[in-house]
Amino acid sequence: MAIKKFExxxxxxxxxxxxxxxxxxFTNCKDYGFRDQITRAVVSISNNIAEGFERGTNADFKRFLYFAVSSNSEVRSMLYLAEKLSYLGIPQSLILIEKSNEISKMLYGLIKSITKP
Structure with missing residues (x-):
């Protein structure tokens, strides 16, 4: 059964x-530039999935899934930086990095599933 809606x-x-x-x-992070960048990037992940899905073609969906991968990579990079800047402790950064890695694997799996052989 095909998925009917991005949700x-x-x-x-x-x-x-x-x-x-x-x-x-990061709600209480006083580095407003950092907080703004990481929250914009993380929101972009799901927004690109939704936007690509609604485009209605596999080619467009695939293109937007790659945008989502890129945004996810940006968030993960910022998580490493957050740890180095002591905005996050190591245990919390590892948990969030693992969530990012899981999303990345899922995105690549979805891209592969809609790519014609």
Whole structure:
């Protein structure tokens, strides 16, 4: 059965949960530039999945999934920096980095599933 709406895409759901986790973690961060950048990037993950899905073609969907991969990579890079800047402790950064890696694997799996052989 084909997925009818982007809300049913599991990686979109995971990306939304990831965004909530990032927002929760950085809500009190006084480095406003850092906080703005990481929250914009994390929101971009699920938004690109949704936008690509609604385009209606596999080619467009695939292109937007790659945008989501890029945004996810940006968030993960910033998580490493957050740890180095002591904005996050090591245990929390590892948890969030693992969530990012899981989303990345799911995105690549979805890209592979819609790519014609």
């Amino acid at each position: 049913d895409v599991i990686v979109w759901q995971k990306a939304q949960e990831f965004a909530v986790a990032i927002y929760s973690e």
